[in-house]
Amino acid sequence: MTAATAGNIIPYSHVDQLREAKRIIEHEATALRNLALELDARFCAAVDQISACTGSVVVTGIGKAGLIGQKIAATLSSTGTRSHFLHPAEAVHGDLGCLRPDDLVLILSNSGETEEVCRLLPVLQRLQIPIISFTATGHSTLAQASKVVIPLGRMREAGLHGLPPSTTTTAMLAIGDALALVLARLRGFSPQDFAVYHPAGSLGRKLTPVTDVMRTGDSLRVAHEHETVRAVFGQALNPARRVGAVMILDDHDKLSGLFTDSDLARILASHQEQKLDRPIREVMTQRPITIRPDAVLSEVVDLLAERKLSELPVVDESGAPVGMIDITDIIALMPQSLQLNATAAR
Template sequence: MAALAESIVPYSQFDQLREAREIIRLEANALLDVSQRLDTGFCDAVESVLACRGAVIVTGMGKAGLIGQKLVATLSSTGTRAHFLHPAEAVHGDLGCIHTDDVVLALSNSGETEEITRILPFIASQRLPLIAITATEHSTLAAQATALITLGRLREAGPHGLAPSTTTTAMLAVGDALALVVSRLKGLTPQRFATLHPAGSLGRKLKCVVDTMRPIEQVRVASSSATVREAFTSQSQPGRRSGALLLVDEDGRLDGLFTDSDLARLLEHRRDDALDQPIRDVMTRTPMTIACTGSLADVVDLLSIRKISELPVVDAEGRPAGLIDITDVIGWTPVAG
């Protein structure tokens, strides 16, 4: 035992980092090779998914199956219905989940995975479009595919090149490319993406302004021709108080903005006479605004970049529709540092 311990070569942190970087470089270079290898077979796959009236049924065994499950999540989240079918379970009854309107996406580096090849006759009998992501065109899977994406013969990472690593990374990248190109052609908008991701930080970031703003019924609005005193004394709104007063012209369009800070400055400079003058003389003209169709991410950017605390929301005609106060989105404003 002592002799064995003495024969073990210490694996320093330097060696660990060197090997890790080499593995990552190998996989990165493989992705570059795959990107250059893509041909019209990828376009055929895109057309198959776009024409699909049912769902994309993704299947793969082992590590490829795990990649397939991730691709199902990516497709679903970008507006394409997708489900994962375990090929081993498929031949024990789960083939019944496939509909004649579906498209099958099969992942197998060798193209000869037994569990995959066993379900190919069923796919053929149903005349289902079959997208294959595999190494080369010389395999059972590739021969039956109606849309073929070849990765090339990739060397797996690691000292022995045994564990699926480079190949599964390539499958993941190609699958992501397929899902995202399809979503672009389908016209996926940030608003639709937000609808599919209503929870968590991503959902809130993409949330629409109208779902976050204080509605106009809860915002102080006055005519820009009124005096400062009249504008403030006539305003009493329910809900959380905002430090902003939206001012409109004769047509009801936003004409300016006056805040509690503006009022404080008048008093600090002993300009009491201004209280009985038209508020348009002391208001902020053409204030920064955001459209109703904006996102919460847009709001945060404007508040932080412009260093403002209130942001009027306007409709397509420039009429005030609501207000975003910095306290409404305080958890999303960048921390100064």
């Protein structure tokens, strides 16, 4: 019996547990669908406010809403909107000093009447710092103090008794994600920008710039298209690093072709040694597949796997070569999921 098969066999005693779990997830999913249908111009007003903010988006909330606020602040920061979390209890004990006149405060509170949150409102009003809030309705103390309110509506929490925050915090998280990602698109936030903020871990490796992994300088094999194959391969190589492809240049120093060790082996295997004394342009691969210097590692892996390549020239906008990607260099850098794709290209 496989592990997958074993995982599908459910003891009778667990049936009720799974049924309840599915009801909870479906309850929250329904709430999110309704929330999506009810989003209106107030969401766009929040996007406009944050987009125009020249300072930081300071996110605050208490309890479970505060934990969701921390995640929203992190998502905003990682997608190009300067943001940090401010604990409301710490705020009234001196941390309000972190606020600046050009900041904006995003407050999460389902009831809109939470004591720790409401205590901040007079101070924020005195400082003339605009407030955006995620709260149940537009009638609470928090809503009345906010410049923009994104209402959640009267949601019932999930579970038998509907007590712990669940549906409401899920809704807050979804709206926060929507805000962050809409803002990222509005700012033209690119995968390259994202890579700057995520240099570590599996995600960071996928977003590693090509310029960080390509071979350059003395590690490259470069020849002119008028040179013979024998002359090109008779040149001394840098013993430190072996590159299995020669980038061929035209009279304007632009990449015109690629010649690999495999191409040389085919000439010898077919007993066409006379081609060794012919210009390399006659036997090179013309117009080879290339990649731009601003690409990221995941793009490289996809291209290597799709086209079954082992080497990939990196060229600038003018078509001049600036480096070479060799599959042997990048396999160790990649997450396992990408290694499988790259290995398939070899």
